Amino acid sequence: MRGSTAGLPDTFQGNGTTYYTLITVLDLLFSALIVCPCVVGYWRSVWTLMDIYVVPENQLVSAVISTCVGLCGHLFFLLFQKVLEGHFHPDKNRILYYLVSRLYTACFAFICVNGWRGPWDLLTVHTEKDFKSLFVTTSVGLVALISMRALRNVSSPPCVIVNDTVKGYFEVITMFRIPVSGRVSFFILDCIFSVVIVGTLVVFIWRGLWIMVDIFLFPDDPEASAHGSLILGYSIIAVLFIMQPIVRNVCNKLSGAARLLFADLFIIVCLVGTINVWRGIWMCLDIYFLPDNKVLSCWITLTVSLVLLILLGCSNSLLVRGVYIDAEEPDGKCVVLPCYYLRIIFQAEKLKKINKKMQMYEKPEKLDNIENNHIVTISGIVDEDDCGGIDNRANSDILKGLDVP
Structure with a gap:
């Protein structure tokens, strides 16, 4: 779900501002109205099916199973990324590469959902859902990620689109950027830190903010709460999209700690909008799409979402992989939302x-x-x-x- 604007174009060579603005707006609408609902639909379906099929009578055991699946799966794909990259490439066998790469995405997406569901439910079992507990876990996650310059890893659609490009398809960036070809023990420790520490802190933040919205936004009326989340989330995202040129100009004039803090503040506002969009779509699917047959609802949503994202060439938007550093792009690009689709094409x-x-x-x-x-x-x-x-x-x-x- 994460992305970077490094190396992406600011304008089209030879095209005017109006043309570029139009394509940019289309990209943002594509991300908000197509990619994001599909990603949320897939995550909601896999998460709910795990609740139904995996030890539903014991939440703790179910959470431990999801945690193990998420941790082991992440480490496997991190450790063997160079093996996959070396054996599968369209220049060698285009059909085989396409089949393997999309199977890789489907498996990794399943692992990512479990990697979140496990820690999320473990927190639910061992902590209270009161404001104080949520504030503590959320604050710990925010402070820790800001200190490590890794707050941007909370980003997801509609603020990010990850395209299914051949280059780097199997690559997973780790926190300390230790190469696979380097010392094996250091690389393994880097992978474990990236998955266990950074990944868990991101879950802390998402869970805390999500449940806070549950508490304060029409807690006794699910329909009003879902609609309120959608309106609030998309309103925040729309304002952020409109303000991007201003925000980028301000960030471009800053440097050092001021630039980093400004970028982090922008990321936090984006996160509030993103979580509300996700929560609204998730709840609307639960309320309106086959509410009396949740299993069928989830299987249909999962299949349609996954197939559509694969056909559109942005199925990697489903994945939570890699660790990106805050404000690593030059100038003001660190606050540009990487929703590049039509512009790249x-x-x-x-x-x-x-x-x-x-x-x-x-x-x-x-x-x-x-x-x-x-x-x-x-x-x-x-x-x-x-x-x-x-x-x-x-x-x-x-x-x-x-x-x-």
């Missing part, structure tokens, strides 16, 4: 067209008066200042000759 297509046109000028007789020029390669999304190794002045001349804006 259109930018890649545009660069392909530029690459194709420039190949027409690759012949020596057409490049007699041009020095230090190279063909643009489409290896990813690049910023406008990074032209893939092309000399800026010569590149400008070529693009003008190719009638490329």
